[in-house]
Amino acid sequence: MKIPTVAIVLVILLLGCASGRPAEIAATSGSTPPLTCRASPPTLRTDGDTPQRHDRILAEVRRGGHEIAFLGASIIERWETIGKDNWNAVWLPRHAVNCGIGGDRTQHVLARLDSGLLDALAAPNNHIRWVVLNIGSNNTDVDTGGEIAAGTEAIIARLRDRLPNAQIALVLLFPRGQWPNPLRDTIASTNAYIKPFAAKDPEHIHLIEVGISFLNPRGEIPADLMPDFLHPSETGYKVLSDELGKVNK
Numbered sequence: 001m002k003i004p005t006v007a008i009v010l011v012i013l014l015l016g017c018a019s020g021r022p023a024e025i026a027a028t029s030g031s032t033p034p035l036t037c038r039a040s041p042p043t044l045r046t047d048g049d050t051p052q053r054h055d056r057i058l059a060e061v062r063r064g065g066h067e068i069a070f071l072g073a074s075i076i077e078r079w080e081t082i083g084k085d086n087w088n089a090v091w092l093p094r095h096a097v098n099c100g101i102g103g104d105r106t107q108h109v110l111a112r113l114d115s116g117l118l119d120a121l122a123a124p125n126n127h128i129r130w131v132v133l134n135i136g137s138n139n140t141d142v143d144t145g146g147e148i149a150a151g152t153e154a155i156i157a158r159l160r161d162r163l164p165n166a167q168i169a170l171v172l173l174f175p176r177g178q179w180p181n182p183l184r185d186t187i188a189s190t191n192a193y194i195k196p197f198a199a200k201d202p203e204h205i206h207l208i209e210v211g212i213s214f215l216n217p218r219g220e221i222p223a224d225l226m227p228d229f230l231h232p233s234e235t236g237y238k239v240l241s242d243e244l245g246k247v248n249k
Contacts, residue, residue, distance in 0.1 A: 037146035039154050040139075042111035050101060057099050058116050064125030068096035068248070071109060071155075072134040075174065075231055076100025083237030090241055105139045106151025113158050122162045130248050131159055134171035136190055137230075145189025148173075152190075153197055160204065169248055170198055171208040171240070178229045180219050187211075210243040 045051070061069075068091065070076045077100035079087045087098070099117065101108070121128050133155065136148040143151075152170075159168060172194060173187040191209075198205040214225050214236065221229045225236040232240060 037144055037150055039110075039147060039150035040105070040107040040143065042114055043107045044111040044115055045101075045104070045108050047103075050103070053101050054112055054115070054117075057097075057101070057112075058120055061097055061099070061117065061120040061126065062123070064123065066095050066097040066121075066126045067128060068094055068130045068132065069099055069121055069128050070096060070132045071099045072132075072171075073100060073104040073109075073138055074102030075134050075137070076132070077102045078231055079237060082234055083232065083241075085234065086237045086241050090245070103138060104135065106135055106148060106155060109135050109155055110151065110158070113155065118158060118162050128163050128166045130167050130169060131163065132169045132171065132244060132248070133159075134173075137173050137176060137187070140173075140176075140183045140186040140190070143186075145186050145191075145193055148186070148190040149193030149197065152194060156197075156205065160201075166204075167248070168205045169208055169244055170194065170205055171244075172211060174211045174226075174230075174232075175215055175221060176230045178221055206247045208240075208243050208247070210240055213239050213243070 045054075070079065070091075076098060079091075079100070080098050087096075099112075101112070104112075120126070121131075133152075135155065136152055139148045139151065156168060156170070159166065172191045175184050175187060177183060191211075195207065198207050214221055214232075216222055223229075225233055225239065227233050
């Protein structure tokens, strides 16, 4: 008996949610992936100085006067160091606050939002007009594209619920690794899941697809844009900043 193609694809996708890799192939083969996997539950980190960083961010947000919140992991956090000149010139004058913590995964951002950060951002002494979100790269070694996208969607749902008037600049995942590798496949899958989700609310969610700018025609990441092939250089932050500036005016 011939098994329908649709049934075969559905089985592959369901297996991919559990094992991580077959779903990546299926998700990148079409323009609109048909299945979104479950997100990892919110988890508050206790490693290193992460709790202290979270407390410092909370204190800064609670001081108030912020209009733009940058949320994510190390690519966001390092805007304070490697991208400091761009931050001070472009974003600090616009009352931006950096809420990034290096090493965070989607579940960690969810937990931080639930542990005071979202309350502080939504407080009357802040007026958050934009949230810049880039998260999920640290999930790529353990989760499928569907699972990472589900975590990102959960973050956006919380933001839209508590900050209904804020615009969200969703920076799609950057390529990582000097040359094409399996993690890039997961990244491509994640971005493929995210696009149709964002397209449902174009008035509030604005995709920033800048990753292609960090690749040369051979698919290599140039060291002058990402010295470690993961985090932007000072020049890389300017490229990202310029793209954000096109929607965040």
